[in-house]
Amino acid sequence: MRFFVSAVIALCPAFASAQLIDQVANPQLMNPNILPSGSTLRACHYRNSPTADLDSAVASEIAARLLMPIEVNEMPSGYGMGGEFAASDMLVALSATCDVIMGMGLGVIPYPPEFTVTRPYATHSFTYLSKDPGFTRLTDIPADRRIGLELASYGAYIFRQFNSLRPTDQQWGYQPYVDHTLLLTRVQDGSIATASIYGPAWRKVEQEEPALLEGLHELERMPALNAQIDMGAIVLSNNTFLRGELDAAMTEMIGDGTIAELLDRLDYTRFGSTVTAR
Structure with missing residues (x-):
């Protein structure tokens, strides 16, 4: 079982300095548009994202607040480690079939300038x-035991940082995996x-392959190992009006408890997900 954790992980920083239109295999797919007033909000998410139900629910609530009908579409996932064509495919989607792509990681790697x-x-x-x-906590594990990591994930990055600061004789060996x-x-x-x-991947495994979790327990969360991904959405950079409307709706939904209610109802809170306060 593989899950597409976050599209931001798939994007190479090099994309930020390239013209994405030059990487589009079939420019005829492009249909640039700015969302006109009163039309349908076309919200997309990645097919295998473990947060797809939450992202769709957030988009539906946004559309309701904007008094607009909504069309939810899936985008294919499964890009390789280099994320080749991921950004150009997002450009095509946002120019032809999506007004907004939900469930995007907002990390330290910037998105290309075509997006905001x-x-x-x-x-x-x-x-x-x-x-x-x-x-009961990670530091209870002796150094001769190995740690399993999700390949190329932010959690793996934070672990490697933490591990590198430990005395050499206390550092763990670790093994990355691409399959949960x-x-x-x-x-x-x-x-x-x-x-x-x-x-969210832990939640998805519990739903679909609960036998994999039999007898497992969560270790105590340690501040030094705090690895969190803020999730938002992206639109085309010239669609500033829509971005402003989305931001206003999200802020309102956070303030009135709607996001917290969705996290609870869809059972994300139990797996460590929280409302983004900032």
Whole structure:
């Protein structure tokens, strides 16, 4: 089972200095437009995103507040490590089939200038799961045990930083995985002592493959290992009016408790997701 954690992970920083239109394989797919007043809000999300239901729910609530009908569309995922064509595909989608792409990670890597980002509306975090009842926090694990990580994830990045600051004889070995089924299977069979996992992915595994979580418990969350991703949306950079409307609606939804209610109702809070306060 693979999950597309965050589109921001798939984007190379090099995209920011390139003309994305030159990377579009079929420019005839392009249909530049600015959302006219009173038309349908076309909201897209990635097909395999573990937050797809939340992102769709947020988009539907936004459309209701803007007094607009909504059309929710899926975008294909499964880009490789380099994220080749991910940004150009987003440009095509936002020019032809989407007005906004929901569920986008707002990280330190900037999006290309063709896009602009909204404010964040939810924050999702990484945590650690283990089967050994003697481990209550990561630092209980002896250095001769290995740690499992989600390949190229922000959680893996924070772990590597934390691990590098430990004395050499206390540093853990670690193994990256691209597949959650294999990652959690290795926790179950004892090959690795714990697995760093994205909260929404943990939730999705519980829904779809609960046997992988049998006997596992969450380790105590440590401030030094706090890995969180703010989630928002992107629109075309020239669509500033829509971005302003989205920001205003998200701010209102945070203030009146709507986002918190969605996180609770869709069972994200239990897995460490929170309302983005800023």
